[in-house]
Amino acid sequence: MSAGVAVTGLGVVSPHGPDAETLFDALLQGRSAIAPVFPELPRPACAATIDFDPLAHFTKLQLTGVDRVSQLAVAAAERALRDAGVPGSLDGLDTERVGVYAGCGMGGAAALEAAYRGNGRVPPLTIPAFMPNAPAAHVAMRHKVLGPVLTYSVACASSAVAIAEAAAAVQRGELDVAIAGGSEALILPGVVMAWQAMQTLAGFEPGGAATAVRPFARDRSGFALGEGAAFVVLESAERARARGARIHARLAGWGLSSDATHLTKPDAAGQARALNAALRRADLAPQDIGYCNAHGTATRAGDLVECEALAQVFGAALPGLAVSSTKALHGHLLGAAGALEAVVTVQALAQRRLPPNAHCADPDPECHVPLVPAGGASAPQLSAALSNSFAFGGTNAVLLFTRD
Numbered sequence: 001m002s003a004g005v006a007v008t009g010l011g012v013v014s015p016h017g018p019d020a021e022t023l024f025d026a027l028l029q030g031r032s033a034i035a036p037v038f039p040e041l042p043r044p045a046c047a048a049t050i051d052f053d054p055l056a057h058f059t060k061l062q063l064t065g066v067d068r069v070s071q072l073a074v075a076a077a078e079r080a081l082r083d084a085g086v087p088g089s090l091d092g093l094d095t096e097r098v099g100v101y102a103g104c105g106m107g108g109a110a111a112l113e114a115a116y117r118g119n120g121r122v123p124p125l126t127i128p129a130f131m132p133n134a135p136a137a138h139v140a141m142r143h144k145v146l147g148p149v150l151t152y153s154v155a156c157a158s159s160a161v162a163i164a165e166a167a168a169a170v171q172r173g174e175l176d177v178a179i180a181g182g183s184e185a186l187i188l189p190g191v192v193m194a195w196q197a198m199q200t201l202a203g204f205e206p207g208g209a210a211t212a213v214r215p216f217a218r219d220r221s222g223f224a225l226g227e228g229a230a231f232v233v234l235e236s237a238e239r240a241r242a243r244g245a246r247i248h249a250r251l252a253g254w255g256l257s258s259d260a261t262h263l264t265k266p267d268a269a270g271q272a273r274a275l276n277a278a279l280r281r282a283d284l285a286p287q288d289i290g291y292c293n294a295h296g297t298a299t300r301a302g303d304l305v306e307c308e309a310l311a312q313v314f315g316a317a318l319p320g321l322a323v324s325s326t327k328a329l330h331g332h333l334l335g336a337a338g339a340l341e342a343v344v345t346v347q348a349l350a351q352r353r354l355p356p357n358a359h360c361a362d363p364d365p366e367c368h369v370p371l372v373p374a375g376g377a378s379a380p381q382l383s384a385a386l387s388n389s390f391a392f393g394g395t396n397a398v399l400l401f402t403r404d
Contacts, residue, residue: 099150111130
């Protein structure tokens with residue numbers, strides 16, 4: 001088995017709460033954060049939003065020109081560093097050997113929408129607030145990071161790719177510490193209407209928003225958007241042990257691939273290549289993996305293709321794999337989805353408990369994967385788990401975590 005890279009810090013700003021433990025407990029209980037939004041729109045809409053006070057992390061003056069997407073990123077990164085026992089000032093570190101690797105799919109959507117709706121008055125800091133690399137830049141400025149500060153904008157795989165690239169840099173010895181993750185804040189009328197036009201968002205009857213997202217169910221109809229941020233702190237296992245850090249898990253493998261077939265239609269062969277690459281890097285076999293946090297967007301085509309890819313890779317070992325998509329409860333965070341779901345996967349490993357595949361009373365018989373039941377499940381032998389992120393554009397990212 002590959003030694004992998006140590007995950008020593010977890011930080012989230014999520015629809016379920018401000019820390020990884022609160023988030024995971026809510027998921028185990030099957031609590032949905034999805035609720036109706038924007039009643040003024042022509043069609044009903046729902047999303048998972050966050051009650052977030054930026055003044056807990058910024059002064060009013062600092063907030064000038066800082067979009068919500070960057071505010072969430074700064075908060076989550078601060079929490080990850082605190083959890084890792086790394087001071088926010090990075091005292092004792094060579095900050096040229098610290099990097100920030102962030103994923104963001106759409107940038108400062110609020111800043112752009114405000115500019116469009118400003119009756120001709122466009123705030124002068126609209127571009128700095130909107131640019132997709134602003135979250136990474138704000139994290140770097142907050143902590144005086146002088147190493148690489150990189151942004152990956154790869155739709156739904158953005159933050160999973162960022163974490164994989166950060167781990168590779170740590171493993172190569174280029175960095176001592178990487179702050180890696182992603183953020184997204186796009187619950188805005190214009191953005192929601194654009195996704196509705198693609199016919200990918202879940203429909204629901206009055207009172208049914210909380211259970212609208214049903215991954216792998218026969219009656220699934222799509223996903224609900226979510227907002228939030230999640231970051232992890234990565235370092236070598238040797239460095240983590242030397243400083244007495246708690247290791248939540250190891251990122252033992254990762255796989256990246258391209259479908260190169262269609263901009264929005266997923267491809268099982270491409271996803272299987274990423275899954276196999278993660279297994280090879282970790283030097284593990286399919287039967288070693290006990291849990292998969294699936295991409296599971298609850299779209300008609302997406303769920304079927306992901307199940308086909310898992311079946312191709314796992315073969316006879318598939319019955320031993322437990323699968324769930326937590327997007328049913330926290331929504332689809334797009335560019336931040338991979339990071340948030342990576343944190344969930346690490347928590348599943350650490351606690352050896354599996355979050356449910358919620359709202360799936362009638363599984364699709366064509367989705368031939370073993371789903372975690374509504375009440376969640378205990379997994380006393382769990383030692384390795386996957387987190388899948390499969391993006392528009394055909395980029396696939398798989399993170400493979402093991403217990404330390």
